[in-house]
Amino acid sequence: KNEVEQSPQNLTAQEGEFITINCSYSVGISALHWLQQHPGGGIVSLFMLSSGKKKHGRLIATINIQEKHSSLHITASHPRDSAVYICAVGDTDKLIFGTGTRLQVFP
Amino acid sequence: EAGVAQSPRYKIIEKRQSVAFWCNPISGHATLYWYQQILGQGPKLLIQFQNNGVVDDSQLPKDRFSAERLKGVDSTLKIQPAKLEDSAVYLCASSPRSDYGYTFGSGTRLTVV
Numbered sequence: 001k002n003e004v005e006q007s008p009q010n011l012t013a014q015e016g017e018f019i020t021i022n023c024s025y026s027v028g029i030s031a032l033h034w035l036q037q038h039p040g041g042g043i044v045s046l047f048m049l050s051s052g053k054k055k056h057g058r059l060i061a062t063i064n065i066q067e068k069h070s071s072l073h074i075t076a077s078h079p080r081d082s083a084v085y086i087c088a089v090g091d092t093d094k095l096i097f098g099t100g101t102r103l104q105v106f107p
Numbered sequence: 108e109a110g111v112a113q114s115p116r117y118k119i120i121e122k123r124q125s126v127a128f129w130c131n132p133i134s135g136h137a138t139l140y141w142y143q144q145i146l147g148q149g150p151k152l153l154i155q156f157q158n159n160g161v162v163d164d165s166q167l168p169k170d171r172f173s174a175e176r177l178k179g180v181d182s183t184l185k186i187q188p189a190k191l192e193d194s195a196v197y198l199c200a201s202s203p204r205s206d207y208g209y210t211f212g213s214g215t216r217l218t219v220v
Contacts, residue, residue, distance in 0.1 A: 042213030043198060086149060097149030
């Protein structure tokens with residue numbers, strides 16, 4: 001069993017839909033990261049969370065430390081949101097990555 | 108603030124050839140990471156530097172991979188000789204300290220044929 005599990009693995013949506021991507025982890029962490037990876041390969045850091053909730057534009061990330069679970073929400077999804085979203089958990093100075101959720105948003 | 112710079116963006120080589128990747132982290136970031144991401148998988152840490160010292164290289168295939176970070180700034184990752192299974196995206200990331208956020212570069216996509 002992977003230490004970081006994401007669901008779903010693949011997700012398709014129509015423009016405007018509300019998107020939720022889930023991440024569960026089994027290790028103790030100091031922080032959880034949500035990353036976005038576009039087809040070219042580069043990774044952009046979206047959020048770093050250690051508790052509660054963060055919001056940036058149409059993106060919202062939440063974390064429940066007791067349940068070892070985090071969610072990334074995208075409101076009013078847009079085709080430009082199409083990417084792979086990766087959850088990574090940090091233990092001191094190391095990151096453990098999930099395998100990612102591939103999101104495709106169609107017009 | 109300038110991001111993490113990586114070059115080249117793409118590289119195609121034949122197996123048994125050598126290749127080198129370059130990374131310039133954000134100025135002042137002490138920690139630098141090289142990751143290998145094979146298609147469909149999450150990134151795997153190859154090596155972590157703190158300034159110019161190696162903190163973790165336990166997953167670096169040392170028979171063919173080498174990395175250095177001279178003067179604690181730029182870093183190069185070399186593969187010699189390359190194998191087909193080395194085809195992947197190689198990502199560089201830096202952080203001001205180990206418990207702070209990471210900034211990733213745009214990656215180098217390597218194809219070994």
